[in-house]
Amino acid sequence: MVDAGRGVASQLAKAGVRMPEVDVIVVTHHHFDHIGGLGDLIMSAWNIGRSGPIRVVGPPGTREVISALLEGVYWRDVNYRIVEERAQGHSMEPPMEMLEIDELLSATVDLGRGVELTVGEVEHGSAALNLSVEEWATIGCRIEFGGRSIAISGDAVAGKQLHELAKDADLLVMCAYVAASEIDNEGTRFLTEHVLAGAPQAAQVAQDASVARLALTHIREKTDSDVQRMCAELADIFDGEVIAGVDMMIIEVP
Numbered sequence: 742m743v744d745a746g747r748g749v750a751s752q753l754a755k756a757g758v759r760m761p762e763v764d765v766i767v768v769t770h771h772h773f774d775h776i777g778g779l780g781d782l783i784m785s786a787w788n789i790g791r792s793g794p795i796r797v798v799g800p801p802g803t804r805e806v807i808s809a810l811l812e813g814v815y816w817r818d819v820n821y822r823i824v825e826e827r828a829q830g831h832s833m834e835p836p837m838e839m840l841e842i843d844e845l846l847s848a849t850v851d852l853g854r855g856v857e858l859t860v861g862e863v864e865h866g867s868a869a870l871n872l873s874v875e876e877w878a879t880i881g882c883r884i885e886f887g888g889r890s891i892a893i894s895g896d897a898v899a900g901k902q903l904h905e906l907a908k909d910a911d912l913l914v915m916c917a918y919v920a921a922s923e924i925d926n927e928g929t930r931f932l933t934e935h936v937l938a939g940a941p942q943a944a945q946v947a948q949d950a951s952v953a954r955l956a957l958t959h960i961r962e963k964t965d966s967d968v969q970r971m972c973a974e975l976a977d978i979f980d981g982e983v984i985a986g987v988d989m990m991i992i993e994v995p
């Protein structure tokens with residue numbers, strides 16, 4: 742699973758995925774809209790009876806975030822459930838024990854069962870805002886399985902690492918906050934250059950990396966027809982197929 746924004750536990754349930762089945766969570770960065778459901782997800786999996794380890798891969802600070810949730814925000818709940826189980830003659834390890842947390846900026850990880858995960862640091866504001874890696878780091882990722890490849894930008898603007906993650910991918914899932922016509926003021930211009938790509942930038946990344954299909958996500962609220970227009974405009978930049986992402990969408994990678 743890549744990122745755990747608000748409502749992720751209920752969205753997973755709607756998608757028919759049982760929470761204890763989640764083996765790997767990639768946390769791309771620590772903006773609240775990407776980790777708002779993380780504590781809920783881990784606590785739910787633990788409470789429902791997750792047995793094996795859950796691997797969490799994220800940039801520096803990920804362990805601190807998770808520890809703050811499980812050993813801070815939820816410590817009373819964790820303690821309650823452990824005491825409750827003990828009262829019934831069962832033992833229960835705290836949820837922190839079932840996690841294997843890897844803080845990585847650039848690495849390839851074998852996830853087993855033929856799945857390979859590559860992460861790379863992408864640019865999401867740290868350079869423009871002069872933030873250190875400890876203060877702010879964002880990763881994008883690439884998942885390879887059975888000769889197929891999916892790249893996920895995380896929140897990002899174009900850059901060398903993102904290009905390498907996306908190179909020749911069958912599918913690139915990329916943030917595309919605004920359409921070209923919305924980049925009409927200094928604030929949005931700054932944002933799309935340094936923090937979060939707009940649709941034209943996402944299309945350019947896809948074109949430069951020769952990806953087959955581009956799925957846009959993280960789209961600023963607009964009407965369906967404006968979303969369709971935004972995607973259609975990208976044909977001038979990107980030769981491949983553009984998909985406007987919506988919640989619960991399933992994209993098959995042939």
Ligand SMILES: [Zn+2]
Binds near residue numbers: 770772865896
């Ligand atoms: Zn973000």
